[in-house]
Amino acid sequence: MVTSLDQLKVSGANGKAPTVEGPWPLAIAKTESKVLKAGHGDTVDKNSTVKVNYVGVNGRTGKVFDSSYQRGATADFPLSQVVPGFSKGLVGKHQGDQVLIMMPGSDAYDSQGGASAAGIMKGDSLVFVVDIVGVPLPTAKGESVKPASGLPAVKDDHGAPAVTIGKATKPNKLVVQPLIKGTGPAVTDHDAIDVKYRTYAWSSGELIEDGYAGEPVAGSMSSVIPGWKKGLTGQTVGSRVMLIVPPADAYPNGSTNPPVKKGETLVYVIDILSAQKES
CATH class of the missing domain: 3.10.50.40 (Chitinase A; domain 3)
Known part of the structure; x- marks a missing residue:
């Protein structure tokens, strides 16, 4: 032996x-x-x-x-x-x-x-x-950030972020609002990333994607929608970020997967759990 x-x-x-x-x-x-x-x-x-x-x-x-x-x-x-x-x-x-x-x-x-x-x-x-x-983090980890006024509210829903649009005013350009500031490395537009996220439709306030269920979602910054590329580049691992993404930076003609109507503004809350340069 x-x-x-x-x-x-x-x-x-x-x-x-x-x-x-x-x-x-x-x-x-x-x-x-x-x-x-x-x-x-x-x-x-x-x-x-x-x-x-x-x-x-x-x-x-x-x-x-x-x-x-x-x-x-x-x-x-x-x-x-x-x-x-x-x-x-x-x-x-x-x-x-x-x-x-x-x-x-x-x-x-x-x-x-x-x-x-x-x-x-x-x-x-x-x-x-x-x-x-x-070694992706299990969830966002860092300092809480007070969001700007007038934005949708984000509260905890059994460990996952839940968004309420409420009386927020719909923006006509991308909004990037960190909610937790992580201490990890900054994301670049050439990274592979692991995230957990939720997607909400502004018009209905409904949850249309739940990327918090199960294991982190792996992806490439080179292939994400423009709103993610613009909004996540420069954010740090461990951060939780709310992105309000107008149609031009998401799905201008709508989508079947995820189910997005033409002209829909989307609200994402994203936990950045890891980022590495793609090989």
Whole structure:
């Protein structure tokens, strides 16, 4: 049995798929991990959702069975929903770390009888090399900001922001109103972002999108509507921002998804949970 990770060699350029070499077949008695390259970002805890790039290798065959690099996109994992070895290997690590993990089948897929579609048999030890790209916050975090007068009211609705238009005057240009000022890095127009948000139609006051249910929503600043690009660029991670977006900066001809009428002004409340430069 392997008693440490020293028999494994990991190579590859930053931002590229790593290569894992070892004297296959290999097995391990309990999950072990080590940091190959250290980052200095937020710490991962057992309740975290992590944004990662990774390669998974079967210790029995030495073959790659899964790779986010091959798909060309990072993956977001709530650690409470992954195999135990993945969580054990990442808890306590930091954003920016590259982590080598090896786990026995008991911390991988043994409880499911293996994973035949991926070529994993019961008893197979697995090796992962994981680049922790981001550790999205669970919700907005920072200093409260008193909004300007005359804007829609935002109150807490079981942990999510609820908007009441009330007697507010509809603006004819974009309004950007921070409600919580986060202490993280500023968002750029080339970032990948994780957010939670709600969308309201000004004309009816109705909630038309609820992006607070479930896990954070991942997206790209390069593909958001103009109102988001203008309103979120320069805002900081951890912030909650209300955007009042006129039709010209949203959906001037309306939309079926989300359901927006032609000419509708939209009110967004957005929690910025992470931002990273797109690879």
